[in-house]
Amino acid sequence: MAHDDAAGLLRSAAAGDQGAWDAIVARYAALVWTVARGFRLSAADAADVSQATWLRLVERLDQVRDPEALGAWLATTARREALNLLRKRRDLPVAEVDVNTDGGAEDEQAAPWRRLVTADRDNELWQAFTRLPARCQEILRLLVIDPAESYAAAAAALAVPIGSLGPTRSRCLASLRELLRSYATEG
Amino acid sequence: MRAVTDSDDALLTRLDRLLADADPVPDAVLAAARASLGWRALDAELDVELARLVADSLVSSGDVRGAAARLLSFEAGELTLEVEVSPVGTRLRIVGQVVPPRPASVRAEQPGGTGIRVAADELGRFTIGDLPAGPTRFVCAPAEGDGAPVCTEWTLL
Numbered sequence: 255m256a257h258d259d260a261a262g263l264l265r266s267a268a269a270g271d272q273g274a275w276d277a278i279v280a281r282y283a284a285l286v287w288t289v290a291r292g293f294r295l296s297a298a299d300a301a302d303v304s305q306a307t308w309l310r311l312v313e314r315l316d317q318v319r320d321p322e323a324l325g326a327w328l329a330t331t332a333r334r335e336a337l338n339l340l341r342k343r344r345d346l347p348v349a350e351v352d353v354n355t356d357g358g359a360e361d362e363q364a365a366p367w368r369r370l371v372t373a374d375r376d377n378e379l380w381q382a383f384t385r386l387p388a389r390c391q392e393i394l395r396l397l398v399i400d401p402a403e404s405y406a407a408a409a410a411a412l413a414v415p416i417g418s419l420g421p422t423r424s425r426c427l428a429s430l431r432e433l434l435r436s437y438a439t440e441g
Numbered sequence: 442m443r444a445v446t447d448s449d450d451a452l453l454t455r456l457d458r459l460l461a462d463a464d465p466v467p468d469a470v471l472a473a474a475r476a477s478l479g480w481r482a483l484d485a486e487l488d489v490e491l492a493r494l495v496a497d498s499l500v501s502s503g504d505v506r507g508a509a510a511r512l513l514s515f516e517a518g519e520l521t522l523e524v525e526v527s528p529v530g531t532r533l534r535i536v537g538q539v540v541p542p543r544p545a546s547v548r549a550e551q552p553g554g555t556g557i558r559v560a561a562d563e564l565g566r567f568t569i570g571d572l573p574a575g576p577t578r579f580v581c582a583p584a585e586g587d588g589a590p591v592c593t594e595w596t597l598l
Contacts, residue, residue, distance in 0.1 A: 267478065270485075275478040283474055287466040301470050302597055305552060306576045308474040309595040312481050313491070335597055341499050342511070376459050383456065398457035427449050430456075 261321035268315040279308070282328050285399050289332040289411040292392045299339055306335045325407035329396075333411050382433035390426035397423055473552060480552075489580060489592035492517035497596075515579070515593040522547075522581055522591070526598050533572045533598055537579070539565030544584040551577050560584075574598055 266274035286307050290300035310331050311318075318327055383391065396408035397419070409416035447455065492515035499511050515522040521540040526533055539545050542565035548558040549569055561567040561581075577598045582590040 268481075270478070270482055272475075272478055276475050279471065279474045283466045283471055284461070286474075287464070287470065291464060297467065301467065301473070302575055304466075304470050305473050305477070306595060306597040308477045309480065309552065309576055312477045313595060315481065338497075338499055339597060376455060379455055379459055380463075383459070394453070394456060395460055398453050398460055400457075424449065427452055430452065431447075 260324050264315060264318055264321050264324070278311075278324070281400075282325060285325055285396075285404075285407055286328050286332050288395055288399060289329050289407075290336050292395065292411065293333075293336040293340060295336060295339065299343070303332055303335045303339055307332045310335075323406055325404065326410040329407040329410035333413065378434065378437055382430055382437065385433055386426060386429055390422075390429060393419070393422055394426055394430075477552065484592065487580070487590060487592070489590045490517045492520065492522055492579075492581075492591045492593045494594050494596060495521075511598075513596060515591075517591040520581070520583075520588065520591050522579060522593060524579065524593075528574075529571070531574065533574055535567075535569035535572060537561070537567045537569075539567070539581060539583075541565070543588075546582045546584060548580045548582075549577055550580060551575055572598075 260278075263274045263278050267278060283304070286304050287300060290303040290307075293303075295303060307328060311328065318324060320327075383394070386394070393408065393412065396411055397404055399407070405416055405419050408419055494513060495516045496512070496514035498513075509527055511526040513524040513526065515524070519541070523538040523540060525536045527536070528534075535549065537547065539547070539561050542563070543561075544563050545561040545565065545567075546558060547561050547567045547569075548556050549572055550556045551573065552575070554573070554575075557569055557572065559567050559569055561584075575598065576595050578595045579593045580590060581592075582588075
């Protein structure tokens with residue numbers, strides 16, 4: 255789907271065109287899911303957050319101010335729903351819910367989205383990736399997603415300035431390369 | 442090893458493939474997302490006014506520890522729907538109030554659910570004893586002639 259089709263798709267969907275809506279879902283479902291899972295939600299909770307996000311878009315279909323930034327809109331919405339769900343689940347004061355901490359590689363327990371990847375599928379890259387700080391993993395997970403505006407969406411999901419993402423991405427990829435290099439020398 | 446000399450973009454491409462396998466969007470989530478558009482057609486038929494969430498104790502309260510009930514306020518013009526949501530095991534109990542007080546028909550709607558309709562009494566009070574958790578909205582139609590039906594925003598209960 256061409257980047258500049260977003261406005262047209264939203265208009266058609268607003269007029270009831272299921273095909274246009276399906277195209278929007280196809281394009282952004284991975285982003286919404288990834289944002290939800292980035293908050294370390296179970297599949298069931300991430301499904302609720304996803305559903306809440308899509309329903310919000312249906313509700314506001316006429317009111318998306320910047321169709322070209324639909325990814326960022328969806329990411330912001332998913333973030334809000336995820337934070338609310340976390341507040342509810344943990345029964346904690348708002349301030350204690352800090353999703354920006356670096357859990358680190360030992361945080362396997364806290365990241366339900368990580369499934370065991372079969373050994374014959376780029377195992378080395380997977381091993382290296384899972385050894386990155388949790389923050390790097392989260393940022394890279396958001397930046398690999400396809401839509402062209404993934405930087406805007408990632409910034410919205412993480413609530414960080416968009417300008418910080420380029421340097422962070424470089425730093426995280428450098429760390430990833432370093433980890434891969436260490437595997438290479440280990441043989 | 443190949444990846445050591447991969448450009449940033451090439452590395453991200455490999456990562457993309459890896460991560461897409463690790464945590465794909467479940468089919469049920471995709472199907473539910475696609476089906477969401479159906480609510481728009483329904484709303485066009487009903488000609489309801491949207492009641493916005495203007496207060497949510499989950500967001501505004503500094504300390505929800507120990508507080509079992511969540512208080513929501515939805516507003517559409519002069520009509521306010523106050524909704525208190527209490528957990529009962531994994532499900533919910535709803536106690537609500539139509540303001541200004543008046544009899545009304547209140548329906549709780551959820552994706553994938555059939556909806557539950559209850560009556561608000563002459564003081565605008567209503568109760569929904571049992572509801573699954575999940576995205577929910579309330580449609581309120583005043584019993585008396587005046588007043589258009591009002592439909593709250595979707596809220597993840």
